[in-house]
């Protein structure tokens with residue numbers, strides 16, 4: 001039997017998010033840039049004789065077979081045969097229902113972890129296939145770092161990881177349902193579309209100001225209608241010195257990009273007067289979340 005393993009499971013933000021149209025399968029055709037940040041859950045995996053057991057330190061996440069991390073283990077063993085069982089413990093740090101892929105990153109960590117603990121040695125391609133079955137954001141969470149995602153989110157082009165961003169993230173005290181936000185999306189109501197080519201050119205040059213200027217999320221057109229507070233947070237971040245601020249995914253989290261850590265820290269301090277969940281974060285680097293060493297997820 002393999003050894004116990006602790007895996008860092010980082011959150012993601014969407015630096016741009018564009019929707020090209022609705023697909024026959026009911027999903028939306030996306031063009032989005034996803035980027036892992038230094039806010040992470042920790043997944044503790046313990047091999048055991050048989051079965052799948054789940055523990056979690058948060059009452060906000062389902063504690064049963066509908067949990068995406070549980071489903072990841074279940075899909076993994078069903079497809080590849082049981083070599084043993086697994087106990088999964090999730091230390092939840094990423095806000096739930098926030099547009100940060102909290103559930104998806106836990107599921108990705110479980111796929112990567114079981115593959116390693118039990119030495120299945122599955123290829124990245126097979127892991128990504130299982131990930132796509134679990135959810136649209138899971139393949140990116142398996143791949144890690146930064147990537148352009150198309151299709152449902154599963155067609156991934158990795159981006160160079162040279163860019164390092166200083167970020168302030170605000171999670172307002174309400175949640176949004178991804179399915180609801182997508183179902184209310186209307187192309188005609190979008191005021192601003194991202195220029196993906198311009199964004200990628202800025203990324204290629206490592207030009208943080210130009211990266212920030214080109215950040216746009218078309219789903220804001222829905223989420224701000226449901227919760228106008230999202231627009232208020234964007235404005236506050238910009239007034240406090242962010243180069244730009246946008247919503248992540250289907251929301252409601254909003255993040256601002258700052259030129260320097262110091263300015264970001266000051267802005268975070270001020271925002272804590274209004275919001276209880278404010279995170280001073282940056283681009284994710286493997287192992288930099290809490291200094292623990294026994295970590296496999298999230299490529300450097």
Ligand code: C5P
Pocket residue numbers: 026027028029030134135136137151152153178179180182183
């Ligand atoms: O794939 P996942 O289960 O994470 O998606 C949650 C919901 O988000 C889907 O049920 C769908 O309504 C919506 N969605 C979409 N188009 C995408 C991704 C998600 O419509 N590309």
